[in-house]
Amino acid sequence: MKDNIVIVGGGIAGMEAARQLLLLGYKPILVEKSDHLGGHVADWHCLFPDMTPAQDVVKGLVEQIKDANIFLETEVSFINRMKMGYNVMFSNGVNVICKAILLATGFDLFEASRKEEYGYGIYDQVMTNRDLERWFNTGDDKRITGKDIKKIGFVHCVGSRDVKAGNQQCSKVCCITAIKQAMEMKERFPDAEVYCFYMDLRLFGKKYEDFYIKAQMESGVHFIRGRVSEVSENMQGQVIIKTEDTLSGKPAKITLDLLVLMAGIVCNKQAVQTASMVQVQTDSDGFLKSKDNILNIIETGSKGVFLAGTATGAKTIPETAAEARAAALAIHNYLVAQS
Amino acid sequence: MMDFGFSISPSSTMNLDKVDLTLYDRLCSIEPDARKCMACGSCSATCTAGPWTGMSVRKVLLDIQRGKDKEAAAMLKGCMLCGKCTMVCPRGINTRHLILSLCRIYGEDAK
Numbered sequence: 213m214k215d216n217i218v219i220v221g222g223g224i225a226g227m228e229a230a231r232q233l234l235l236l237g238y239k240p241i242l243v244e245k246s247d248h249l250g251g252h253v254a255d256w257h258c259l260f261p262d263m264t265p266a267q268d269v270v271k272g273l274v275e276q277i278k279d280a281n282i283f284l285e286t287e288v289s290f291i292n293r294m295k296m297g298y299n300v301m302f303s304n305g306v307n308v309i310c311k312a313i314l315l316a317t318g319f320d321l322f323e324a325s326r327k328e329e330y331g332y333g334i335y336d337q338v339m340t341n342r343d344l345e346r347w348f349n350t351g352d353d354k355r356i357t358g359k360d361i362k363k364i365g366f367v368h369c370v371g372s373r374d375v376k377a378g379n380q381q382c383s384k385v386c387c388i389t390a391i392k393q394a395m396e397m398k399e400r401f402p403d404a405e406v407y408c409f410y411m412d413l414r415l416f417g418k419k420y421e422d423f424y425i426k427a428q429m430e431s432g433v434h435f436i437r438g439r440v441s442e443v444s445e446n447m448q449g450q451v452i453i454k455t456e457d458t459l460s461g462k463p464a465k466i467t468l469d470l471l472v473l474m475a476g477i478v479c480n481k482q483a484v485q486t487a488s489m490v491q492v493q494t495d496s497d498g499f500l501k502s503k504d505n506i507l508n509i510i511e512t513g514s515k516g517v518f519l520a521g522t523a524t525g526a527k528t529i530p531e532t533a534a535e536a537r538a539a540a541l542a543i544h545n546y547l548v549a550q551s
Numbered sequence: 552m553m554d555f556g557f558s559i560s561p562s563s564t565m566n567l568d569k570v571d572l573t574l575y576d577r578l579c580s581i582e583p584d585a586r587k588c589m590a591c592g593s594c595s596a597t598c599t600a601g602p603w604t605g606m607s608v609r610k611v612l613l614d615i616q617r618g619k620d621k622e623a624a625a626m627l628k629g630c631m632l633c634g635k636c637t638m639v640c641p642r643g644i645n646t647r648h649l650i651l652s653l654c655r656i657y658g659e660d661a662k
Contacts (some may be wrong), residue, residue: 428586429584434616437590459613465564466566528660
């Protein structure tokens with residue numbers, strides 16, 4: 213058996229890196245804190261831009277990493293630096309001596325209830341992007357099931373581009389997710405009017421702009437430029453939102469039957485703690501700090517510690533997978549140079 | 552009643568619950584590309600008549616989307632149908648054709 217490699221996190225980044233390392237002849241050890249692999253993607257229903265079922269993506273990866281040592285419901289308890297590598301202690305009592313550690317620790321979804329003015333957890337008809345994906349998967353949510361939904365609103369940038377919420381960065385994927393979900397809701401509720409409240413539409417990725425045009429042309433989604441400032445509830449249990457229609461230069465209000473908050477990608481607090489055990493710092497944006505933000509996102513200031521995926525900032529799935537492959541190669545090169 | 556020297560200004564808030572989209576829907580049925588506008592403002596920036604008459608295709612479309620049909624009709628009077636807006640539209644909307652269709656709808660309604 214070749215050298216031990218520990219991968220922290222069983223999301224897309226961790227799984228793709230494990231897959232590549234297996235192909236390179238290693239037998240990585242993958243630890244995942246939850247009881248299943250797939251990370252946030254496992255909670256999703258369909259993925260832009262081709263509406264690929266999220267389960268297919270997760271299952272496809274899980275199938276291919278069967279030969280790795282996978283510990284579920286396991287966390288890293290502590291890591292000690294040794295002469296030639298690291299001694300990693302897991303919460304299940306297993307102790308591993310490894311030469312390389314990959315932090316594929318992912319992100320946290322912004323806690324929407326922190327933006328109190330949007331009423332998540334206060335008003336009945338407010339939900340998050342994740343809640344909506346769960347409803348797509350289960351068909352069970354008291355905010356939608358059996359309700360007469362005639363008007364739906366999507367609020368972009370919830371907890372993103374928000375200095376006061378402590379997250380200056382753009383979460384990248386919410387614009388396209390909002391448009392995807394708006395179109396999916398229009399399919400399920402053809403008579404409903406669907407509104408997206410945005411500051412900018414940042415549709416940078418492959419075929420994202422096509423999605424936008426399709427949402428305008430085929431789904432008739434209304435795009436209103438302006439950040440929602442406050443939400444209230446009326447006696448019928450509907451939500452009334454206030455925003456500035458910045459294109460008209462006038463304040464606007466609208467009553468909705470359902471409001472979906474596009475909670476953003478924020479740094480994983482627990483990952484910061486794990487990273488500190490191996491002296492990996494956080495960058496000025498709160499995410500884990502790479503050796504270099506242009507040509508060396510994978511390596512860190514600590515020898516033998518590597519990064520992949522959203523641990524270093526908001527990313528799409530293809531970007532995450534590409535980084536994971538790069539990380540596997542970087543680890544391989546590192547181990548070859550060591551021996 | 553005693554005059555205290557105060558008055559109440561009407562609210563400038565647009566109530567989107569009460570917007571009448573009949574005209575917008577009619578326009579979209581004959582000019583589906585009207586939905587494509589992303590309010591970039593190229594049309595207004597290039598408009599020959601705009602600086603003198605207030606004409607702006609972007610604003611015409613926005614007004615119709617907000618149910619302000621009269622304001623849109625007033626603005627349209629400034630258009631000289633030169634078609635420069637069509638040349639610059641990045642979404643490929645035939646704005647000149649769209650303006651003519653709108654005028655036709657307004658013309659029918661005036662009869």
